[in-house]
Amino acid sequence: KQEVTQIPAALSVPEGENLVLNCSFTDSAIYNLQWFRQDPGKGLTSLLLIQSSQREQTSGRLNASLDKSSGRSTLYIAASQPGDSATYLCAVSPDYKLSFGAGTTVTVRA
Amino acid sequence: DTAVSQTPKYLVTQMGNDKSIKCEQNLGHDTMYWYKQDSKKFLKIMFSYNNKELIINETVPNRFSPKSPDKAHLNLHINSLELGDSAVYFCASSLSGATNEKLFFGSGTQLSVL
Numbered sequence: 001k002q003e004v005t006q007i008p009a010a011l012s013v014p015e016g017e018n019l020v021l022n023c024s025f026t027d028s029a030i031y032n033l034q035w036f037r038q039d040p041g042k043g044l045t046s047l048l049l050i051q052s053s054q055r056e057q058t059s060g061r062l063n064a065s066l067d068k069s070s071g072r073s074t075l076y077i078a079a080s081q082p083g084d085s086a087t088y089l090c091a092v093s094p095d096y097k098l099s100f101g102a103g104t105t106v107t108v109r110a
Numbered sequence: 111d112t113a114v115s116q117t118p119k120y121l122v123t124q125m126g127n128d129k130s131i132k133c134e135q136n137l138g139h140d141t142m143y144w145y146k147q148d149s150k151k152f153l154k155i156m157f158s159y160n161n162k163e164l165i166i167n168e169t170v171p172n173r174f175s176p177k178s179p180d181k182a183h184l185n186l187h188i189n190s191l192e193l194g195d196s197a198v199y200f201c202a203s204s205l206s207g208a209t210n211e212k213l214f215f216g217s218g219t220q221l222s223v224l
Contacts, residue, residue, distance in 0.1 A: 031209035
């Protein structure tokens with residue numbers, strides 16, 4: 001059974017600092033890994049999707065890396081802004097179903 | 111325009127009642143899902159439909175019955191609600207259900223069973 005862990009559960013940083021969010025998974029037989037953002041009272045927004053054959057994906061200030069062999073992914077957010085405050089979830093897809101981590105709640109202080 | 115919309119946003123009801131949550135997507139996607147987010151914030155898949163046909167049923171009590179009248183709609187009906195059903199339920203969709211596709215989520219329905 002796939003287990004996805006995100007550490008830390010919460011993170012508070014001053015504006016401008018780079019963010020590093022970690023995700024680990026137990027079964028390396030995955031098709032892809034996705035990073036989502038969840039705002040309070042709202043749904044999830046897909047940020048980045050990394051195929052199992054890829055090592056990283058970039059979108060603007062966001063960069064996500066994937067190391068299947070070690071079962072790890074890292075989401076980097078450069079030059080954080082207060083608007084980046086949200087919960088970030090990673091999810092891996094071993095088949096049709098996504099297995100989610102519990103998320104890291106990020107607060108960026110102005 | 112909201113891509114995946116679900117109603118209601120909040121649902122407060124008594125134990126034993128029957129309730130429904132509706133979901134609609136205007137993305138032209140073939141595959142729709144129901145996920146449950148529990149108090150520990152873990153999201154777990156419940157059901158998946160592809161073009162109105164059930165393709166995933168994740169050991170969910172049969173009190174939960176999804177219904178897909180067409181590929182743009184996937185509703186969730188819950189009979190005899192229990193306290194443990196309290197959670198946030200998310201509807202989602204993807205283009206064809208392939209493993210390399212992004213999922214698009216609705217804003218969630220917070221269900222509170224008293």
